[in-house]
Amino acid sequence: AAGVIQSPRHLIKEKRETATLKCYPIPRHDTVYWYQQGPGQDPQFLISFYEKMQSDKGSIPDRFSAQQFSDYHSELNMSSLELGDSALYFCASRPGTAANEKLFFGSGTQLSVL
Amino acid sequence: GQQLNQSPQSMFIQEGEDVSMNCTSSSIFNTWLWYKQDPGEGPVLLIALYKAGELTSNGRLTAQFGITRKDSFLNISASIPSDVGIYFCAGLRAGGTSYGKLTFGQGTILTVHP
Numbered sequence: 001a002a003g004v005i006q007s008p009r010h011l012i013k014e015k016r017e018t019a020t021l022k023c024y025p026i027p028r029h030d031t032v033y034w035y036q037q038g039p040g041q042d043p044q045f046l047i048s049f050y051e052k053m054q055s056d057k058g059s060i061p062d063r064f065s066a067q068q069f070s071d072y073h074s075e076l077n078m079s080s081l082e083l084g085d086s087a088l089y090f091c092a093s094r095p096g097t098a099a100n101e102k103l104f105f106g107s108g109t110q111l112s113v114l
Numbered sequence: 115g116q117q118l119n120q121s122p123q124s125m126f127i128q129e130g131e132d133v134s135m136n137c138t139s140s141s142i143f144n145t146w147l148w149y150k151q152d153p154g155e156g157p158v159l160l161i162a163l164y165k166a167g168e169l170t171s172n173g174r175l176t177a178q179f180g181i182t183r184k185d186s187f188l189n190i191s192a193s194i195p196s197d198v199g200i201y202f203c204a205g206l207r208a209g210g211t212s213y214g215k216l217t218f219g220q221g222t223i224l225t226v227h228p
Contacts, residue, residue: 004156033215042202042218043157056215090156103147103206103216105156 002026004093004106012112013081021076021109023091031055032074033103034066035090043090049074050096078111086113117141120203120219127193128227135201135222136187143205146179146186147216151200160201161188193226200224 005024013019025032031050035043036059045058049068060066063081068074078085092105120137127133137146145164149157161172163179163186170177176189186203203219 035216042220043216045215045217048215058215088154092156102159102162104159105149107156108154110154 004029004091004104006089006091006106006109008109009107010110010112012114014114015081015083017081017113019078019081019111021078021089021091021111023074023076023093023106025072025074025091025093026095026104029093029095029104030072031094031096031101032068032072033092033094034060034074034076035092035105037088037090037108039087046076081113083113086111118203118205118217118219120222122222123220124223124225126225126227129193129195131193133190133193133197133224134187135203136185137203137205137219138185139205139217140184141205141207142183143207143217144183145206146177147204147206148175148177148186148188149202149204151202151221157202190224193224195226195228198224198226 007022033048034046037043046060047066048056052068063079066076088108090105090108092103094101094103118137118139147162148160151157161177166183167181168179174191200221200223202221204216
């Protein structure tokens with residue numbers, strides 16, 4: 001079965017650079033979520049999209065922006081990168097917004113900021 | 115914000131032993147989810163619970179949604195070496211603009227000795 005695809009799997013950037021992370025949800029899933037997981041931490045919700053519109057916002061820095069495109073894939077854009085942005089970034093998708101719809105995670109993008 | 119307290123933080127057990135971990139919250143959640151995460155990978159859904167009092171099994175895993183909707187536990191019976199990983203509980207508050215963003219517990223690191 002198709003899963004959530006994230007690219008790249010690993011990304012190394014320097015401080016003050018920009019990065020773009022991509023997420024391709026499971027087919028027919030119209031809701032996408034972005035999470036950030038620091039080393040030894042639990043995942044923290046950043047932002048979500050439903051039907052290409054931002055649906056919820058969590059602890060996402062102003063330096064980050066995201067959008068969902070017409071094919072439902074999503075991109076997380078990160079500017080002026082800081083050392084503390086080094087983390088595993090997960091995308092998750094689900095088919096709609098009903099409470100009993102399960103959330104499936106991608107394998108993540110490991111971002112290292114040097 | 116909403117907090118999930120997950121315990122224990124880590125467990126070291128012998129193969130064949132049973133394991134129990136739990137999550138508690140001061141807030142009510144409408145859905146409880148249990149995920150397993152391997153290093154450098156995304157969380158994989160193990161069990162989803164949708165109703166207070168619900169007891170659900172998935173092979174050697176059993177989880178329950180607390181009657182107060184503020185807690186959940188996960189049991190693993192007859193552990194095997196491949197059960198090693200980090201287990202996260204996650205709560206979901208559907209409704210309003212929160213289209214399903216998850217709040218995670220801090221994780222339980224499970225080590226199984228052969």
